[in-house]
Amino acid sequence: MSEPGGERPGGSARPNASSDADTAPLTVGPRTPGPADAVIEFDRVTKVYRTGAIAVAALRGVSLKINTGEYVAIVGPSGSGKSTLMHILGCLDTPTTGTFRLAGENVSGMSEEALAEVRNRRIGFVFQQFNLLASMTAWQNVELPLAYAGVHRAERKERAMAALAKVGLAQRVQHRPGELSGGQQQRVAVARALVTEPDLILADEPTGNLDSVSADDVLGLMNELHDAGRTLVLITHDLEVASAAGRLIGIRDGLVSENDKRDLENVR
Numbered sequence: 001m002s003e004p005g006g007e008r009p010g011g012s013a014r015p016n017a018s019s020d021a022d023t024a025p026l027t028v029g030p031r032t033p034g035p036a037d038a039v040i041e042f043d044r045v046t047k048v049y050r051t052g053a054i055a056v057a058a059l060r061g062v063s064l065k066i067n068t069g070e071y072v073a074i075v076g077p078s079g080s081g082k083s084t085l086m087h088i089l090g091c092l093d094t095p096t097t098g099t100f101r102l103a104g105e106n107v108s109g110m111s112e113e114a115l116a117e118v119r120n121r122r123i124g125f126v127f128q129q130f131n132l133l134a135s136m137t138a139w140q141n142v143e144l145p146l147a148y149a150g151v152h153r154a155e156r157k158e159r160a161m162a163a164l165a166k167v168g169l170a171q172r173v174q175h176r177p178g179e180l181s182g183g184q185q186q187r188v189a190v191a192r193a194l195v196t197e198p199d200l201i202l203a204d205e206p207t208g209n210l211d212s213v214s215a216d217d218v219l220g221l222m223n224e225l226h227d228a229g230r231t232l233v234l235i236t237h238d239l240e241v242a243s244a245a246g247r248l249i250g251i252r253d254g255l256v257s258e259n260d261k262r263d264l265e266n267v268r
């Protein structure tokens with residue numbers, strides 16, 4: 001999987017606000033949707049992988065709406081289509097058929113370059129393996145997505161420090177990942193996901209590499225972000241982890257369903 005913020009956004013290719021305002025208002029700069037707005041809208045999304053003559057339908061018609069400020073867990077067993085769904089949600093891949101709107105913007109048919117720009121602007125990623133650069137300090141890791149976005153050095157540092165303070169690591173900004181516990185490293189990764197003020201924070205098995213105390217710590221942090229109005233999607237195979245979210249969506253054989261915890265107890 002590519003590093004979050006791994007590609008430079010379009011830079012000068014970004015649409016001009018005044019000339020495009022009537023036709024494509026949602027493509028102009030970062031936008032924070034209002035409380036009732038959908039951050040994610042899937043309409044009959046399919047994904048078919050083709051290898052030679054063999055086709056595997058990993059998603060078989062997923063329709064889904066997630067609003068601003070929701071904390072949603074997508075939970076399903078191995079092979080259910082979670083990674084495929086996560087790749088499309090994260091603008092790392094596109095549907096075979098169907099529509100995906102991210103904060104109102106139709107990203108379904110976008111080129112890789114356009115998709116990378118949207119991804120950097122709208123999504124903050126948290127991965128199971130943290131994906132921090134070992135040679136860099138916490139604040140250098142956190143400011144990286146801002147560097148890719150062309151933000152000036154002084155502002156980068158200020159915003160990175162503020163994000164680290166938000167996740168309770170103000171005293172650890174000069175530490176390298178190897179000098180931090182697993183839970184603290186994941187906090188750095190959350191700060192990196194937050195620093196661009198994304199529309200969506202997408203966490204892929206964020207506690208998968210942590211002991212239970214650190215896992216609770218990271219889930220507590222996600223709760224705080226939810227309380228602060230962030231939109232969070234957590235993808236996991238672990239029902240206990242998923243239970244931390246306010247809304248559970250089950251995925252099985254490439255199809256999703258809204259569930260409460262009891263419905264999902266036979267998922268594992």
Ligand code: ADP
Nearest residue numbers: 049056057058077078079080081082083084085
């Ligand atoms: P999960 O993350 O829940 O384990 P995946 O999304 O990885 O599920 O996989 C869903 C289905 O799609 C599986 O049957 C898997 O074998 C298949 N699949 C995933 N990626 C590919 C690929 N690149 N090529 C072919 N089949 C794939």
